[in-house]
Every structure is written in structure tokens, then in C-alpha cells.
Amino acid sequence: MLMGLKRLFAFLTLSVLAPGAFAQQAAEKAQEGVERWGVNMTQGVTEVSRTTYDLHMLIFWICVAIGVVVFSVMFYSMWRHRKSKGYKAAQFHESTLVELAWTIVPTLILVGMAIPATKTLYDIYDTKEADLDIMITGYQWKWKYDYLGSDVSFFSNLSTPASQINNQQPKTENYLLEVDEPMVVPTNKKIRFLITANDVIHAWWVPELAVKKDAIPGFVNESWTRIEEPGIYRGQCAELCGKDHGFMPIVVKAVPEDEYHSWLSERAEQAALIKELTNKTFTFDELYERGKKVYNSSCAACHQPNGQGVPGAFPAIAGSKIATGGMDSHLSMVVNGSPSNPAMQAFGAQLNEVDLAAVITYQRNAFGNNMGDTVQPIDILNFKNK
Amino acid sequence: MAHGPKPGFTRWLYTTNHKDIGSMYLWFSFAMFLLGGCMALVIRAELFQPGLQIVQPEFFNQMTTMHGLIMVFGAVMPAFVGLANWMVPMMIGAPDMALPRMNNWSFWILPFAFAMLASTLFMEGGAPNFGWTFYAPLSTEYAPPSVTFFIFSIHIMGASSIMGAINIVATILNMRAPGMTLMKMPLFVWTWLITAYLLIAVMPVLAGVVTMMLMDIHFGTSFFSAAGGGDPVLFQHVFWFFGHPEVYIMILPAFGIVSAIIPTFARKPLFGYSSMVYATASIAFLSFIVWAHHMFTVGMPIAGELFFMYATMLIAVPTGVKVFNWVTTMFRGSMTFETPMLFSIAFVILFTLGGFSGLMLAIAPADFQYHDTYFVVAHFHYVLVPGAIFSITAGVYYWLPKWTGNMYNETMGKVHFWMAFVGLNVTFFPMHFVGLAGMPRRIPDYALQFADFNQIASVGAFLFGAAQIVFLFNVIRTVKGGKKATDEVWENPEGLEWSVPSPAPYHTFSTPPVVR
Numbered sequence: 001m002l003m004g005l006k007r008l009f010a011f012l013t014l015s016v017l018a019p020g021a022f023a024q025q026a027a028e029k030a031q032e033g034v035e036r037w038g039v040n041m042t043q044g045v046t047e048v049s050r051t052t053y054d055l056h057m058l059i060f061w062i063c064v065a066i067g068v069v070v071f072s073v074m075f076y077s078m079w080r081h082r083k084s085k086g087y088k089a090a091q092f093h094e095s096t097l098v099e100l101a102w103t104i105v106p107t108l109i110l111v112g113m114a115i116p117a118t119k120t121l122y123d124i125y126d127t128k129e130a131d132l133d134i135m136i137t138g139y140q141w142k143w144k145y146d147y148l149g150s151d152v153s154f155f156s157n158l159s160t161p162a163s164q165i166n167n168q169q170p171k172t173e174n175y176l177l178e179v180d181e182p183m184v185v186p187t188n189k190k191i192r193f194l195i196t197a198n199d200v201i202h203a204w205w206v207p208e209l210a211v212k213k214d215a216i217p218g219f220v221n222e223s224w225t226r227i228e229e230p231g232i233y234r235g236q237c238a239e240l241c242g243k244d245h246g247f248m249p250i251v252v253k254a255v256p257e258d259e260y261h262s263w264l265s266e267r268a269e270q271a272a273l274i275k276e277l278t279n280k281t282f283t284f285d286e287l288y289e290r291g292k293k294v295y296n297s298s299c300a301a302c303h304q305p306n307g308q309g310v311p312g313a314f315p316a317i318a319g320s321k322i323a324t325g326g327m328d329s330h331l332s333m334v335v336n337g338s339p340s341n342p343a344m345q346a347f348g349a350q351l352n353e354v355d356l357a358a359v360i361t362y363q364r365n366a367f368g369n370n371m372g373d374t375v376q377p378i379d380i381l382n383f384k385n386k
Numbered sequence: 387m388a389h390g391p392k393p394g395f396t397r398w399l400y401t402t403n404h405k406d407i408g409s410m411y412l413w414f415s416f417a418m419f420l421l422g423g424c425m426a427l428v429i430r431a432e433l434f435q436p437g438l439q440i441v442q443p444e445f446f447n448q449m450t451t452m453h454g455l456i457m458v459f460g461a462v463m464p465a466f467v468g469l470a471n472w473m474v475p476m477m478i479g480a481p482d483m484a485l486p487r488m489n490n491w492s493f494w495i496l497p498f499a500f501a502m503l504a505s506t507l508f509m510e511g512g513a514p515n516f517g518w519t520f521y522a523p524l525s526t527e528y529a530p531p532s533v534t535f536f537i538f539s540i541h542i543m544g545a546s547s548i549m550g551a552i553n554i555v556a557t558i559l560n561m562r563a564p565g566m567t568l569m570k571m572p573l574f575v576w577t578w579l580i581t582a583y584l585l586i587a588v589m590p591v592l593a594g595v596v597t598m599m600l601m602d603i604h605f606g607t608s609f610f611s612a613a614g615g616g617d618p619v620l621f622q623h624v625f626w627f628f629g630h631p632e633v634y635i636m637i638l639p640a641f642g643i644v645s646a647i648i649p650t651f652a653r654k655p656l657f658g659y660s661s662m663v664y665a666t667a668s669i670a671f672l673s674f675i676v677w678a679h680h681m682f683t684v685g686m687p688i689a690g691e692l693f694f695m696y697a698t699m700l701i702a703v704p705t706g707v708k709v710f711n712w713v714t715t716m717f718r719g720s721m722t723f724e725t726p727m728l729f730s731i732a733f734v735i736l737f738t739l740g741g742f743s744g745l746m747l748a749i750a751p752a753d754f755q756y757h758d759t760y761f762v763v764a765h766f767h768y769v770l771v772p773g774a775i776f777s778i779t780a781g782v783y784y785w786l787p788k789w790t791g792n793m794y795n796e797t798m799g800k801v802h803f804w805m806a807f808v809g810l811n812v813t814f815f816p817m818h819f820v821g822l823a824g825m826p827r828r829i830p831d832y833a834l835q836f837a838d839f840n841q842i843a844s845v846g847a848f849l850f851g852a853a854q855i856v857f858l859f860n861v862i863r864t865v866k867g868g869k870k871a872t873d874e875v876w877e878n879p880e881g882l883e884w885s886v887p888s889p890a891p892y893h894t895f896s897t898p899p900v901v902r
Contacts, residue, residue, distance in 0.1 A: 067738065177833045
């Protein structure tokens with residue numbers, strides 16, 4: 001906290017120099033082609049998103065109209081009916097007719113709003129007869145996509161490097177809105193999303209699809225979309241889910257149907273390849289290098305890139321009892337998660353055997369742990385089947 | 387009854403006097419307002435630019451959580467209770483509150499509750515970091531160890547509120563002066579009577595939900611854990627059954643204050659008194675059947691969505707009636723614009739804007755796009771800051787001369803008003819834009835397209851913060867001295883409180899006045 005205060009002080013000093021900072025920042029951003037000063041909801045790329053937008057604008061203009069009437073009367077009397085202008089106050093204080101009118105008229109306006117809203121809601125809730133089902137699972141702090149009826153299943157992690165977040169590198173166009181593996185879907189197909197979570201509540205939201213649904217552990221919610229335009233659509237988690245709630249974006253890549261099918265079969269082949277690799281024996285360097293990548297995408301959010309953890313919240317890997325102790329307890333911690341602390345998830349179902357072997361090897365040898373041992377994918381498989 | 391207050395600290399510790407207790411509530415709430423405000427400034431400072439500069443995400447989440455809890459339970463609610471303590475007995479011609487010892491107790495447990503809540507900041511694992519709505523399982527299985535202290539402090543705050551509410555109900559129903567029939571009571575008394583019933587109805591529900599959390603965390607139950615046969619959504623239903631009436635608890639007394647101030651400075655009786663009473667009662671009733679509009683995205687069946695959408699839209703009707711009544715009260719009045727009136731007019735305008743965005747949020751399909759974005763943050767800050775905070779401020783300026791016997795400095799009051807008004811709009815108006823453009827709430831860092839409006843909002847927040855220093859300074863100066871106020875203070879204001887001398891003596895209405 002002291003550190004925070006120091007930084008706050010630095011900020012206050014800085015904000016005195018704000019005008020300069022403004023101009024400099026503006027110049028920086030203009031280069032990046034980010035669409036700035038957006039003030040309204042997107043119309044999106046689906047029928048539902050457009051209907052939602054129209055509904056939003058309809059209510060907005062009704063509110064504007066009511067506001068204009070009410071505030072005109074108010075500003076008129078504030079201008080005309082002042083004591084300083086010598087205006088004498090009238091003494092009326094009720095009128096049944098007027099009071100009835102301003103109860104009934106708003107009720108009728110509300111009915112007028114409720115009709116299109118109800119229609120749209122029925123549309124959004126109609127998840128029947130989908131062409132394709134995708135299971136979406138929220139994890140702290142990443143998304144998992146399972147293409148039901150195929151072997152394709154993968155995690156989608158934030159790909160913005162920590163150096164950009166910590167201001168050591170300039171931020172690029174899709175800062176915080178980019179992932180390593182986007183969800184790929186076909187255009188012009190009705191896609192049903194089955195949404196759930198593994199730990200806490202998350203919410204899957206892509207504004208351009210007008211889909212936002214909570215991902216709740218133990219329950220499956222349904223939603224759907226039919227994307228008309230090929231393109232890349234970005235969203236974010238919309239329910240506070242812990243430390244990195246702001247760092248688990250969603251990227252949906254909509255492609256024509258044939259492109260989608262070739263992508264899907266490619267992914268299925270990759271899955272088969274990983275199965276084959278499980279029987280291969282890797283060298284220490286291969287495991288260490290692969291493990292470093294896995295560590296940075298799956299472990300570093302809590303245990304930190306330098307393995308030091310966050311005191312009081314997330315334990316360090318560097319010099320930890322588990323990473324420098326017996327192999328079995330290390331395997332158990334990573335594969336099955338912690339029995340006492342739910343924040344340490346069971347990675348056995350999240351990572352494949354090769355990645356698990358790599359990351360465990362990495363943890364035992366990085367950050368000065370230097371255990372000098374390795375674990376092979378086949379060992380992981382045997383451990384899981386024990 | 388000729389004795390005055392005891393000298394020294396024991397006066398405040400042992401007091402059963404409604405005026406002393408009212409003052410303590412008000413000072414306590416102002417201290418909490420500054421504390422919660424500083425947390426808001428940490429949030430805004432971090433959000434000044436994209437990237438992490440000042441705090442890390444863990445601490446950012448603690449700040450959003452503590453800011454919300456402290457503002458709701460520490461600043462707004464005790465301020466209204468403080469105003470009720472001061473004004474309700476004086477408005478109904480009673481000598482004191484009906485249950486003065488309980489009154490002392492309900493105040494004095496509050497500092498302990500908040501000391502405990504604030505101490506969690508220094509505990510291992512940090513303060514509560516799950517948002518002021520503390521959704522399970524983030525607040526149960528995944529919570530920092532300090533959650534137990536949070537639960538205990540919520541229990542104490544709840545006990546304090548329930549005792550305060552019972553006291554207000556007992557006072558209003560039993561201690562009115564002869565002739566003060568229910569339909570002659572000032573609207574501030576009416577709105578507080580209804581608020582007190584809301585408190586008695588929902589604070590036990592809050593106590594229930596935190597107790598269920600406690601059981602889940604320490605005693606192996608699974609109310610909110612699907613793995614044990616429970617349901618995380620149950621938490622939200624129970625929480626919002628408390629939470630929605632709670633937001634009206636924070637606004638109904640504000641309606642009462644504004645309904646007292648506008649007629650005074652328009653020099654014209656309040657338009658539609660009885661419809662104001664009925665509208666307040668309708669809003670209170672509706673507040674119990676709209677809770678799930680906070681949960682449109684949890685996946686309720688469509689019948690549930692429709693019911694909660696329609697019921698929520700209905701609230702616009704009585705709320706509209708109130709706004710129309712205030713505007714009509716001003717219409718053809720003879721207006722002056724002293725500080726309390728400025729704050730009240732700003733209340734009417736900005737609260738109406740917040741009401742409009744509330745109506746937009748009520749439309750379930752549109753809510754799917756608004757939910758959990760900065761549009762929601764803009765909405766509830768527009769109803770709470772100009773709603774609750776501005777009305778409390780207006781009330782303090784309006785009654786301060788009666789409390790202290792001195793006039794506040796009008797110029798400084800106007801400076802305070804304009805700084806607060808500009809600061810608040812610069813802070814919260816751009817939040818509508820970033821919310822609609824897709825920025826989720828409760829994030830410590832954001833995508834680049836949201837940078838410009840966030841920068842503007844942060845500047846506004848510091849201006850709004852600075853305005854409160856002017857307020858504090860003005861109040862202290864008035865307490866210490868200044869131009870003497872007359873007994874009536876304003877030009878022909880309505881109400882029994884203006885019939886006693888300024889400053890109001892330690893004991894008022896030892897013999898009840900007769901109301902005709």
C-alpha cells in the first residue's frame with residue numbers, strides 16, 4: 001500500500017503537468033488507428049444486435065423528448081418566475097386532472113416501449129435449431145471453447161504482453177482485446193453457445209453480437225448468434241471474477257463456412273498430434289523452453305513471471321516446498337489443484353500431457369530452483385491414470 | 387429539564403439527545419464520505435491512463451469494493467439517519483426520539499463496525515476484493531481471509547440500521563404533537579417513515595445472506611456452491627432482495643429534503659402533497675418486486691425476465707409524478723437561488739437524467755448490452771451523487787443556520803455548488819459514453835479506445851473531491867461563528883422546526899406545540 005501511495009503522489013505531481021501529457025498521449029494514440037471518442041452502442045453484425053440497437057435508440061429518443069418537455073418548463077420558470085424580477089408567487093398546490101394526466105400518459109408511453117422490447121426478448125431467447133454448438137467455460141482468467149461433436153477444444157488467453165500493461169513498451173492497437181487463440185465460427189449459421197464456468201461467475205460478452213450471458217459454475221446458460229459479416233469481433237468478461245477480471249478478453253473470428261471447416265479439421269489433426277507426442281521422450285531443453293511458454297500463459301497471472309507470487313494471496317514458486325520437493329506432490333498440485341485453496345485450479349483437464357510435463361519441468365528448474373530433474377508426458381499420463 | 391449538555395467527551399459518549407446524536411451521525415458520515423472519496427480517487431487515478439501505473443489489480447479491486455461499501459453504509463445511510471435524528475422530532479413537535487438510549491447505541495456501534503472494515507486493508511490477503519455486491523462464490527470459496535471480518539461488520543451495520551429504523555418509526559407514530567395528523571406531516575417525515583419500514587424489512591435479509599456466506603466459508607454448508615448442491619444465483623436473488631429496496635432507502639429521504647427546500651425558495655406551497663405521499667409508498671412497494679432486474683443476464687426463464695422488466699418500468703410512473711410535482715412547484719413561484727435551492731434544482735435535473743438511464747436499463751434486451759458496463763456505473767452515480775449526496779448537502783445548508791444559529795457563507799456555498807456540479811458531470815457523464823462503447827466496469831485497465839473519456843472523468847473526480855474541502859471549511863466556519871441567523875432563517879418557510887429559536891435549544895418542544 002505504501003508503494004501505492006508513493007505512486008499516487010507521483011501521479012498528483014504529474015497531473016499538474018497534465019496539459020502536456022494530454023497532447024503527447026493524443027499524438028501517441030493517433031498513430032495507432034484506434035477508434036477514439038466512441039459515444040454510442042455498436043449496431044453490431046447480427047440481426048439481434050441491430051434490433052437491440054434500434055430499441056436502445058428508441059428509448060433514448062423517448063427519454064430525450066420527455067426531458068426536453070420537463071426541463072423546458074423548469075428552465076422557463078427559473079428564468080421568468082424569479083423574485084429578483086419581481087414575480088409574485090401563485091399559490092395553487094393541486095389539480096386532480098393534471099395529476100391524473102401525468103400518471104396515465106407515462107403509463108401509455110411505457111406500454112409503447114414494452115411491446116418491441118418483449119418481441120426482441122423472445123427472439124433472443126429462441127435458442128432452438130442451432131447449426132453448431134460451442135461450449136464456453138469461464139476460468140480464472142481465460143476462456144475455454146469446446147466445439148461439441150468434434151475433438152476440438154482449447155483455451156483462449158490474453159496475448160497482450162505484460163510489458164505493455166506495465167508501460168515498458170508502447171501499447172498496440174488491440175491492447176487487452178487480443179488472445180492467443182480466437183474462437184473461430186462460420187458466418188450465416190445459427191451458433192448456440194452453452195455457457196458455464198469452472199470456478200467463479202464470469203460473463204461472456206461480445207458487443208457486436210449483442211450476446212452477454214453469465215457463466216455460472218454448476219449451471220449451463222444458453223445463448224445464440226448468427227453472424228452475417230466475416231470479421232474479428234472483440235469482447236471482454238463482464239462479471240467481476242477476481243484479480244484479472246480485466247485481462248480475459250474474448251475474440252471471435254467469423255469466417256466463411258468452408259474456411260471454418262478447414263480450420264476445424266486442422267485443429268482436430270493438431271489434437272491427434274498432441275496425443276502422439278505424449279509417447280515421445282523430450283530433452284530437458286525442449287521441456288524447459290515449452291514450459292516457459294506454458295508458465296507465462298497459465299501460471300504467471302498468479303505466481304508472477306518471476307515466480308515470486310504475491311505475498312498473502314498467491315504463493316511463490318521460487319524455492320517453494322512443492323517445486324523443490326518430491327515429484328508426486330508437485331504433480332498432484334498441478335494436475336489436481338490444491339485441496340485447501342480453490343484459487344489453485346486443477347490443471348489436469350486444462351493442459352495436455354506435453355504442456356503439463358513441460359511446465360512442471362520448468363517450475364522445478366527455473367527461478368533458482370535448479371532441481372535438475374525432468375518429467376515426461378508419459379509420466380503425467382500414468383499419474384493421471386493412477 | 388433546564389439542564390444543558392455535559393461538558394467534555396462524556397457528553398458525546400453518554401448522550402441520549404437527538405441533536406447530539408444527529409450531529410455525531412453527520413460528522414461520522416462526512417468522515418466516511420472523505421475516506422470513500424479518497425478510495426474513488428485512487429480508482430480514478432489508476433484509470434487516468436491505460437496500463438497499470440499506480441496500483442495493482444488486487445488492490446484496485448479492494449478499492450472498488452471498499453469505496454462502494456463505505457459510501458453506501460458509511461456515508462449515505464448514516465447521513466440520512468443523522469438528518470432524521472435532528473429534524474424528525476423538531477418537525478413533528480416531539481421533545482426527542484422515542485427510544486433515546488437505543489439511539490445512542492445505534493450510533494456508537496457504527497465506528498466500531500467501520501474501524502473493523504477498514505482494518506481489513508492491513509490484513510494478510512488484503513481487504514474484501516469481490517465488489518460491494520460480493521457475489522458468491524467469489525466472496526466465499528475464493529475470498530481473502532478478511533471476509534469474516536467483513537461479514538461481522540455488515541452484521542453490526544445492519545443492527546445499527548434496524549435499531550435506527552425502529553426508533554424512527556416509534557417516534558413518528560407515537561410522538562407527534564396534537565393536531566399533527568399523518569397527512570399533515572412534512573414529506574421528510576413521511577419519506578423517512580416509509581424508508582424505516584424498508585430498512586426493517588430488508589436489513590435482516592442482508593444479515594441472512596452474509597450469515598449464509600459465513601456458514602459456507604466456515605461450517606461446511608453449500609448454500610451458494612453448486613458442487614455441494616447449492617446455487618450461486620440464489621446468492622444474487624437474496625442479495626438483491628435486500629439490494630433493491632436498499633437503493634430506495636438511499637433516495638426516499640432525499641425526496642423528502644428536496645420537497646422541503648423547493649417550496650421555501652419558490653415561495654409557493656408544494657404541488658401535489660398527497661400524490662407525493664402515495665408516490666413514495668408506491669415506489670417503496672415496487673422496490674420489493676423488481677430485484678432481479680440487476681440479474682437480467684443470469685439466465686432466468688423468459689417469464690421471469692418479462693415480469694421484472696415490466697415491474698421495473700412501472701417505477702418510472704410514481705418517480706415521474708414526483709419530478710412533475712417539483713417542477714410544477716417551481717412553476718409560477720417567486721424563486722431565489724440560495725445554495726440549498728441550487729443543490730435541490732441540480733438534484734431534480736440530474737436525478738431525472740439518472741432516472742432516464744434507469745428506464746433504459748429496465749428494458750431487458752437493451753440491458754444485455756448495458757449490463758456490467760460503465761453505463762451502469764454512470765447510471766447509479768447519477769442517482770446517488772446528485773440524488774443522495776446533493777440532497778444531503780442541500781439539507782445541511784438549509785438547516786445549518788437552525789442548528790448553529792449562524793448563517794453559512796453564501797459565496798463559499800455557491801463556489802462549493804458549482805465545483806461539485808461541474809466536477810460531478812465531468813466525472814460521470816463521459817461514463818455513459820465509454821459504457822455504451824463497450825467498457826466493462828470494475829476493470830483496472832482498459833483498451834485504448836476508452837482512454838480519452840476516462841482521462842476526462844479522472845480530472846472531474848479530483849475537482850469533485852476538492853469541492854468537498856470547500857464544504858468542510860464552510861461548515862466549520864459556520865459552527866464557529868458568522869452572521870446570526872433569525873429564528874425563521876428563510877423567508878416564511880413551512881414547518882415546526884422554524885418556530886423554535888436559532889440555534890435550536892438543547893431541548894425543544896418539552897411541551898408539545900398545537901398544530902392546526
